[in-house]
Amino acid sequence: MASISLRKGNTRLPPEVNRVLYVRNLPFNISSEEMYDIFGKYGAIRQIRVGTSKDTRGTAFVVYEDIYDAKTAVDHLSGFNVANRYL
Template identity: 80%
Template sequence: MAMAMLQRRANVRLPPEVNRVLYIRNLPYKITAEEMYDIFGKYGAIRQIRVGNTAETRGTAFVVYEDIFDAKNACDHLSGFNVCNRYLVVLYYQSNKAFKRVDVDKKLEEIDKLKTQFNLNDDTKK
């Protein structure tokens, strides 16, 4: 029985964006990692959970599953799940988007440096 299930999983082709890391948004700010394990652990073995704790990352978390099929199952079932009157947004982590965000932040810092260097400000009146 277990061997047949493994063979079925081996034959399944998943979309390229599917991976073991889920990015969760719209979490209650007071949620704990233990509560996250209770919710997401029902779908498979979890390697790691990181809950955001800074002003920018509150309400978000990363959940890393041991198996990609468990991550897909959790994403399919928990997207839109209601937790404390908040509907979860469950997405697959995309590293290229994360790095693009870092690049944008660096470019904004460079622009600010150039503005101060050349004594330019945004207070131009029209």
């Protein structure tokens, strides 16, 4: 993938970059507060929805206010270890 500058000027991000992140392989008992602690380091978060049903446990949606913050979070947290599970 080509290098992407994170300046907020005329920089164009590829179409797969989005403010909404779908996170998998989370511990089933992770809380929204723990998610804020992990993902909030990379920017302002609008919403976090942690899966609670049988089919959605271990997943979450994280919505950032800014697309560049979401991109930074993806860059830093891909493969991140949470309770012996890798994101």
